[in-house]
Amino acid sequence: MSQLEEYRRQIxxxxxxxxxxxxxxxxxxxxxxxxxxxxxxAVLDAERERQVVAARTALTDDPVRKADLAALYEAIMGISRxxxxxxxxEAGDGAGYAACVEAVRTARRPVEGPRVAYQGEPGCYSEExxxxxxxxxxxxxxxxxxxxxxxxxxxxxxxxxxLPVENSSTGSIRQVYDLLSxxxxxxxxxxxxxxxxxxxALPGVxxxxxxxxxxxxxxxxxxxxxxxxxxxxxxxxxxxxxxxAKQVAQTGETSTAAICSRRAAEFYGLRILAExxxxxxxxxxxFVVVSPVMELREGRDKIxxxxxxxxxxxxxxxILTVFSAQGLNxxxxxxxxxPGRGWEYFFFLEFTGDLRAPGMDGVLRELSQLSSExxxxxxxxxxxx
Numbered sequence: 001m002s003q004l005e006e007y008r009r010q011i012x013x014x015x016x017x018x019x020x021x022x023x024x025x026x027x028x029x030x031x032x033x034x035x036x037x038x039x040x041x042a043v044l045d046a047e048r049e050r051q052v053v054a055a056r057t058a059l060t061d062d063p064v065r066k067a068d069l070a071a072l073y074e075a076i077m078g079i080s081r082x083x084x085x086x087x088x089x090e091a092g093d094g095a096g097y098a099a100c101v102e103a104v105r106t107a108r109r110p111v112e113g114p115r116v117a118y119q120g121e122p123g124c125y126s127e128e129x130x131x132x133x134x135x136x137x138x139x140x141x142x143x144x145x146x147x148x149x150x151x152x153x154x155x156x157x158x159x160x161x162x163l164p165v166e167n168s169s170t171g172s173i174r175q176v177y178d179l180l181s182x183x184x185x186x187x188x189x190x191x192x193x194x195x196x197x198x199x200x201a202l203p204g205v206x207x208x209x210x211x212x213x214x215x216x217x218x219x220x221x222x223x224x225x226x227x228x229x230x231x232x233x234x235x236x237x238x239x240x241x242x243x244x245a246k247q248v249a250q251t252g253e254t255s256t257a258a259i260c261s262r263r264a265a266e267f268y269g270l271r272i273l274a275e276x277x278x279x280x281x282x283x284x285x286x287f288v289v290v291s292p293v294m295e296l297r298e299g300r301d302k303i304x305x306x307x308x309x310x311x312x313x314x315x316x317x318x319i320l321t322v323f324s325a326q327g328l329n330x331x332x333x334x335x336x337x338x339p340g341r342g343w344e345y346f347f348f349l350e351f352t353g354d355l356r357a358p359g360m361d362g363v364l365r366e367l368s369q370l371s372s373e374x375x376x377x378x379x380x381x382x383x384x385x
Contacts, residue, residue, distance in 0.1 A: 022076070025076070025080075026079075026080070026083060029080040029083060029084065030083060030084070030087070032080075032084065033083065033084030033085075033086075033087040033088055034087055036084065036087075036088050037087050037088045041088075042088075042369065043081050043084045043085055043088050043365075043366075044081060044366060044369050044370070046318065046370070049074075049077050049318075052073060052077065053069075053070050053073050053074065053077075056069050056070075056072075056073050057069045057070050074317075074321045074324075074325075075321070075324060075325060077321075077325075078321050078322065078324065078325020078326070079325055081325070081362075081366065082325060082326060082359070082362060085362035085365070085366075086362075094368040094369070094371070094373075094374055096307075096368055096371070096373065096374035096375045096376070097364055097365055097368035097374065099184075099375065099376075100355070100364060100375075100376040103186065103293075103294035103376070104294060104296065104355050104356065106293075106294070107293070107294040107295055107296045108293045108294070108295055109295070110188075110295055110297060111159040111160070113139070114134065114138075114139070114158075114159035114160050115139050115140075115141070115157070115158045115159050115160075116130050116133075116134055116138055116139065116140040116141075116158060116159070116160050116161070116162055117140070117141055117142075117143055117148075117149045117152040117153070117157070117158035117160070117161050117162075118130050118140060118141075118142055118143070118149065118161065118162045118163070119142065119143055119144070119145065119146050119148070119149050119163065119239075119240060120142045120239070120240035120241070120242050120243060121142050121240060121242040121243040121245075121246050121264075122142055122242065122267060123242040123245065123246075123260070123261065123263050123264035123267035123268065124142065124240045124241055124242035124243070124260075124261070124264060125164070125193050125195060125241065125242075125261060125285055126142070126162055126163070126164060126240070126287065127140060127142060127242070128193050128261070128263065129162050129164075129191045129193050129285075129287040130162040132191050132193065133162060133189060133191045133287075133289060134160075140162075141158070142242075144239055145239070146163065146175050146176055146179055147179060149161045149163060150179050150182075150183045150185070150290075153183075153185060153290065153291075153292045154183070154292070159291070160188075160289050160290065160291055161185075161289070161290040162191075162287050162288075162289055162290075163176050163287060163288055163290060164176065164218075164285050164286070164287050165177065165286055165287065165288050166285070166286040167195070167218060167222065167283070167284070167285045167286075168280065168282065168283055168284045168285075168286075169195075169221075169222050169278065169279070169280040169283050170218055170221045170222055172334055173218070174336065177334060177336050177348055178336060180290075180306070180348070180377060181306055181336065181346050181348075184375070185290050185291060185292050186290070186291050186292075186293065186294045186295065186377060186378040187288045187289065187290060187291075187304050187377050187378035187380050188289050188290070188291045188294075188295040188297060188378055188380050189288070189289035189297065189380050189381060190286060190287065190288050190289065190302075190380060190381075190382060190383045191286075191287045191289075191383055192284045192285065192286050192287070192383045193284065193285050193287065194283070194284055195222065195261075195278060195283040195284060195285050196261065196262065196275070196276055196278065196283070197215075197219055197222060197223055197241070197259050197260065197261070197276070197277050197278045197283075198259070198260060198261065198262050198265055198272045198273075198274065198275050198276075198277065199213070199226075199257050199258075199259060199272070199273045199274040199277055200245055200248070200257060200258050200259075200260055200264075200265035200270035200271065200272050200273065201248060201254070201256070201257040201258070201270060201271060201273055202248065202249070202252065202253075202254055202270060202271065203269070203270075203271045204254075204271070205254050205255075205257070205271065205273070206273075207273050207274070209254060209255055210230070210233060210255060210256070210257045210273075211232070211233060211234065211255040211256070212233065212234045212235075212236055212253075212255060212256045212257070213227065213230075213233050213234070213235055213236070213256070213257050213258070213259060214235075214236040214237070214238050214244040214247060214248070214256060214257075214258055214259075215237070215238060215241050215244045215258060215259035215260065216237065216238060216239065216240045216241050216243075216244070217237040219241045219244075219259040219260070220235050220237060220259065222278040222279065222280070222283060223259055223277045223278050223279065224279065225279040226274070226277040226278075226279070241258070241259060241260040241261060241264060242260055242261070242264040242267070242268075244258035244259065244260055245258040245260040245264040245265055245267070245268045245270055246264075246268050248268070248270060249268040249269055249270060257273060258270065259277070262275070286383070288380075289380075291378075294378065294379075295378075296355065296356065296379055297380065297381060298381075299381040300354055300355075300379045300380055300381050301352055301353070301354065301381055301382055302331070302350055302351070302352060302353070302379070302380055302381070302382040303350065303351055303352075303353045303354075303355060303376065303378070303379050304348070304349070304350050304376070304377035304378050304379075304380070305348075305349055305350075305351075305367065305374065305375065305376050305377055306346055306347065306348045306349075306374075306375050306377055307319070307346070307347055307349075307367065307371035307372075307373060307374040307375070308338065308344070308345070308346055308347070308371060308372045308373040308374075309345075309347065309370075309371060309372060310371075310372050311344065315370070316347070318370050319347075319367065319370050319371070322363060322366050322367060322370070323351060326359070326363050328351045328352060328353055328363065329351060329352040330349060330350075330351045331350050331351060331352065331382075332348070332349060332350040333347065333348070333349045334347065334348040334349070335347050335348075336348070348377075353379075354379065355376070355379040364376065
């Protein structure tokens with residue numbers, strides 16, 4: 001027998017011993033769950049779990065092994081919580097969990113022939129996303145500001161909003177995330193648009209005539225490398241890329257160019273001076289469909305949520321262990337500062353799942369219990385390309 005085979009034999013025996021002990025532990029934690037059910041106790045006892053982790057990590061002085069033991073016992077206790085939730089029906093769930101249950105119960109079917117609002121002028125990437133989501137003949141309208149789009153939903157002037165939330169080059173659209181935390185609406189779908197920026201100006205204008213470039217701040221950031229080659233150009237942020245094309249067309253200013261899509265340039269009669277000027281050729285923007293009412297469409301495989309955590313050590317880590325214990329894939333985690341609360345944050349996350357799947361109720365209960373504030377943002381089908 002080789003040395004490697006001998007090591008593997010030892011590991012196999014240790015694993016058999018561990019499995020037997022783990023199954024025995026589960027018998028005891030099941031009895032604990034039955035007791036909690038009888039006494040009306042909550043499954044999660046965060047203080048007890050912290051004590052258990054501290055006691056187990058104290059069994060070694062090796063800092064690396066301490067971290068390994070902590071990870072092991074956090075996973076074990078996550079499995080135990082999942083086991084106990086099959087027995088325990090808890091009372092006193094948070095408002096966010098109750099709101100999610102009610103939203104799922106009253107979820108509507110998708111609106112036929114919807115009115116769709118987006119931020120920007122005709123020809124912008126948001127309009128392109130709306131056409132991709134709802135078809136080229138969609139009844140859509142562009143509005144000046146992101147909050148105008150949310151107000152259109154609130155006032156019943158639109159059935160859905162299409163909004164950008166993330167760009168593959170420059171990251172999240174912070175204004176939209178802030179509004180998602182403010183308005184209690186739901187994400188019901190998503191779409192991606194490939195972003196290919198052009199530099200466009202009035203017919204007859206040449207590159208050497210340009211002194212000013214205008215575009216949405218995201219457009220300016222995504223084309224920084226191109227613009228850095230023209231340091232003498234003044235950069236002016238506008239409300240959206242298509243709006244910058246419209247502005248150049250309407251003002252007739254021959255020294256000003258817009259960064260916009262080819263579609264917007266053609267829509268407003270501009271001449272393209274340079275194409276593909278964004279530094280990342282694989283540049284995409286992710287858009288979401290926002291509805292004032294929860295919808296559970298066919299093929300849904302992603303859940304969005306937001307939460308605020310208690311200001312204590314390890315609170316975010318406790319949230320993250322829920323996903324590993326439940327075998328859920330956390331695909332996005334984003335933080336945004338809470339206005340008026342110094343150094344406190346709202347967290348936005350997305351993970352794979354279906355709100356009506358077996359076991360998901362327990363996941364939501366646990367997330368709600370671990371959070372100071374919790375809200376499900378929707379259950380939708382992720383864009384597959």
